[in-house]
Amino acid sequence: MKARDLIDELEKVGSAPDVTCDTVKSGDPDKEIKKVAVSMFATVKNIKEISAWGADMLLVHEPTYYDHLEAGNVTPVTEAKRELVEKSGMVIYRHHDRMHAGEPDGIAEGELYYLGLRGRVEKTPYFASYLMTLDEPKTALELADLMESELGIKHVRIAGERSKKAKNIALCFGTPGGVFELLCNDGVDAVLVGEACEWQVAEYARDAAELGINKSLVVMGHIGSERDGMRLLTKRLSEAHPELEFKYFECGEVYSYTEDKNS
Ligand SMILES: [Fe+2]
Numbered sequence: 001m002k003a004r005d006l007i008d009e010l011e012k013v014g015s016a017p018d019v020t021c022d023t024v025k026s027g028d029p030d031k032e033i034k035k036v037a038v039s040m041f042a043t044v045k046n047i048k049e050i051s052a053w054g055a056d057m058l059l060v061h062e063p064t065y066y067d068h069l070e071a072g073n074v075t076p077v078t079e080a081k082r083e084l085v086e087k088s089g090m091v092i093y094r095h096h097d098r099m100h101a102g103e104p105d106g107i108a109e110g111e112l113y114y115l116g117l118r119g120r121v122e123k124t125p126y127f128a129s130y131l132m133t134l135d136e137p138k139t140a141l142e143l144a145d146l147m148e149s150e151l152g153i154k155h156v157r158i159a160g161e162r163s164k165k166a167k168n169i170a171l172c173f174g175t176p177g178g179v180f181e182l183l184c185n186d187g188v189d190a191v192l193v194g195e196a197c198e199w200q201v202a203e204y205a206r207d208a209a210e211l212g213i214n215k216s217l218v219v220m221g222h223i224g225s226e227r228d229g230m231r232l233l234t235k236r237l238s239e240a241h242p243e244l245e246f247k248y249f250e251c252g253e254v255y256s257y258t259e260d261k262n263s
């Protein structure tokens with residue numbers, strides 16, 4: 001199989017916007033592939049590890065050169081990284097828009113699968129944001145505990161109500177649109193988000209809770225809120241293509257923490 005064939009298969013899932021970031025970022029799509037790595041980001045550390053594993057191809061969810069359409073400035077960092085990427089010979093393909101455009105959204109599906117959350121999910125007017133009615137309502141603290149135990153997120157942060165049950169939650173994995181609007185929505189008790197604007201969204205949740213209105217913002221970190229979608233994709237691709245070897249590579253959270261003196 002060529003890299004192009006796998007890309008064609010991925011591109012059948014959902015439709016991309018007219019201008020899509022789902023493109024080949026490096027390498028020759030006509031390359032024959034046997035080993036395919038999957039990750040959230042092609043970090044420098046990851047590229048080294050994935051290259052040492054012998055990957056022919058890497059599927060990533062996020063940009064490699066810090067710009068949604070990879071049209072950012074050339075800097076010493078981007079130049080050195082590009083050299084490393086090109087030396088690896090890997091085909092790097094970004095699987096983002098269609099990952100979110102599937103029915104269901106592949107990222108949300110993976111997050112809910114590994115979190116073990118069940119309920120009715122519906123679309124919102126915002127790209128990659130959903131409303132969910134939980135079968136078993138949970139407090140923000142219970143949701144955060146699940147994120148730490150089931151997803152391995154290091155420090156989940158909560159703004160607003162911690163201890164009242166939330167039945168109607170918004171799923172805003174990554175940094176999608178509509179986070180503030182969904183939190184303000186009367187019917188929404190809690191918003192799960194990758195990263196959000198503190199001065200607006202988090203402060204709104206804090207004031208709401210102080211006023212006795214059940215609102216929470218549960219901040220998972222960008223990678224923590226999306227990587228399980230890519231993990232589930234790896235599992236599905238492995239099952240669909242036993243002739244290929246797929247492996248998910250963890251790129252870790254972007255921040256290190258003061259309690260980890262050796263990281
Ligand atoms: Fe995403």
Ligand SMILES: [Fe+2]
Nearest residue numbers: 062174175226
């Ligand atoms: Fe994202």
